[in-house]
Amino acid sequence: MEIATVFNFTHDAVIFVVGMTAILASLGVILCSSPIYCALYLIGHMICLALLFLLYNAEFLAVVQIIVYAGAVMILFLFIIALLGGKKEVQENTFHRAMAFAFVFTLLGELYLSATVGTTQPIRGEIPPELFGTAKAIGLELFSKHVVAFELASGLLLVAAVGVICLAKFSFAPLRRRVR
């Protein structure tokens, strides 16, 4: 056996296993009764996805996924769960649930079908393969070709921050106290 085929085989096997784990973790997210467990499953799912990113030559994004998504966003989620609703919820089988499942399976089936439709027009880029996925390459692309979107995204984040402060402040601010 050659090293290349062994390497490829291992590569494919690892991708397969991690992909399946991601799917199973997402099933866990939606099927658990306790919100904390769902959050934990989601963290696991994000780690699997980060591994997948890594396997597809996107190191920078893998790390961003871990730091921002799994690290900040999910911790925020956990805080809110701790603050609000940690009760286990009972799943009853309503008509609505049945319809939801039916349509979602249909959607899945259609997506599988569309997988056989074929790819669209290929885009070919000019990145040397050893630089592919590194922070340097992403930085080069981001600040040259997509700088407008970058600026707009930063504006979006600012708006979000201000909005959250307003939302949070409204229910709390006891304005009358300052009069004294």
Place this chain on the structure above:
Amino acid sequence: MGQEFVLLVSASIFCIGAAGFMIRKNPLIMFMSVELMLNSVNFLLIAYSSFLNSLDGQIFALFIMTVAAAEVVVGLAIILTIFRTRHDMDVDHIDVLKG
């Protein structure tokens, strides 16, 4: 593993997220399902940027992550505001806008 595997995995996670959004009553878990859907799309984009040898996919995924982060923040603030004074986390009880 070729492109079909990526497509199938991404589609599965997306549908699972959609199903989760529709069948859970707890708003936080619904939000998590939305995150699942976004993640699936991220994965698809990054895998395809690898196949097509272009960084556009990765940058798009980066922006998605940014927006998702902002969205989570604002959304959780709203959920907090609505559900702080109630003691049941059931999104079906918020139907004041019904026609």
Place this chain on the structure above:
Amino acid sequence: MFASSWLILLFPLLGFIGLSWYGNRISRKLVGFVGCGTVGASFFMTLVTLSNLFFLPPEERVGQVQTLYQWISAGSFKLNLAILVDPLSVFMFLIVTGVGFVIHVYSVGYMHDDPEYSRFFAYLNLFIFSMLVLVAAADFFFLIVGWALVGLASYLLIGFWREKTSAVLAARKAFVMNVIGDVGMVIAALVIFETFGTLNFVDVFASAPGQFRPNDDTMLLITMLLLVGAFAKSAQLPLHTWLPDAMEGPTPVSALIHAATMVTAGVYLVARCHVLYELAPYTMYFIAGVGIITAIFAGSMALVQYDIKRVIAYSTMSQLGYMFLAMGIGVYSLGMFHLMTHAFFKALLFMAAGSVIHSLDGEQDLRKMGGLQKVMPLTHATFLIGALALAGFPLTSGYFSKEAIILSSYHAEMGNIVFWAIAVLTAGMTAFYIFRVYLFTFFGKLRSPEVHPHESPMIMIVPLLVLAVLALLGGVLGPWVDSFLAPVFGHVAHPHDNALETIALVAGLGGIATAGLLYMVSKQRLDFFKEALAPLYDLLFHKYYVDEIYDYLIVRPTKAIGAFLEQKAEREGVDFTVDQVGLQIKEVSHVISLWQSGKVRSYALNMVVGVVTILLFVVFM
């Protein structure tokens, strides 16, 4: 050269507009002056037009069309605002403005105490204007416009005393019957347009003889439809029931409209379209038949009526029958001559009766009058002259015109003995009933002692005198009328048959004598006759029950259909549908709005369903 003829129509129109806007703010005297002045000015312009017409040689007098404004010019169809100045229309102008002027002066006195004085003169001017439009029109379109306007003016004037319910109902009845005639006229105009491609008199009459052989179906149709209009306007059978009821209006209205002018519009129509009627001899027989039957029908009803104005109204109907007989036989200028003399003596009779009514404070029942001979000598004299003219007493104008028609009813090529016999019988009846009225009114003793009659003021008497002179001496105008109208109608022969003339004369005098015998000398003979002929008397008194027949056959079914349609078609049909459009939208939207449950999860489900559907299209098509 006839451009000044437009002024004939303009003056009454200005009078109407001015009096209806300012009539309430100017003094009564001024209203009277303006009202009469406009018609007087029209009469003066008519004389000017007449003299202008005499400048032309007789052959050229026909077909002078004065165009004011070119209104429609669509392909080959042209319609202009134009008047036709030819002997026939000038003849009618003379009668309308001349007699109209006299009656206007009379109304100044008659309506003196009425609070709505200026409105009356405004309406009278409107009527004169409408009638002038009718006779001056150069095409069928404006003829119908004038026709309808005359109907409107008649409605306004009959219902002038708005508080009187009977007057308003009579006005409505007159208007409805006139509208029936209008419909016939409009259909006729449409058929004419389809056949000839134009509505101008000159063009239609020029092209008609070449296009059609006699008694062609189209020509019969056109002439019969025009007759519907003519019979409605001139109160011939079967559209006659409005005329006796129209006596609810003031007496000057009866004199002007229902004696001299409006009711003669039908006769004018037949005269104007005589070219078309000559192409349909069947219709002409029909006209003559209807005319003579109406004459005797109306004459018989006048024998027993007690309202003085109603008797005179029936005599108008009867004399119009004579005119239609003349038109039907083909002696058009004789018919027009009788129209002229009838205008004189009938207006005279109405106005004299009005003078009597005015002095008796509104009393119209014959049984309450009597003995006015000494108290109102001038009215008595003029009424007598009018009655003699109507009865056809020798040397009055009525004698010449009626005799001419009665003779022609036998001697003309379309006449026959039946027409003649009925005409003579009617003449006898006419003499009888008018002298019955005369004797009731002026002889014997006054049967209503509480009123004190007096002679009417001069402003009312002078018009009576003018018309009396014309009624007496108008007979000499006969030959002139014939020659004046000859360019339009062609020359007509005046037959002389001594035997027939004497028979007619005897019939007239016999009628007068019978009236004298029954009403002056002894009462027993009158009572004897009344008892012997009681059923006949009832029939005549109730006007042959025609009104009741019409009520059962036409009025009640129409009202029932109207009520039914209002309930079913209007309320339950149209209203229901329109309401349901709105209501159903509301219902459906109410049901659909339940879809918006306010729950986020169901909205998400909807979204997924949508995505699935779109993907179906993407994947499979």
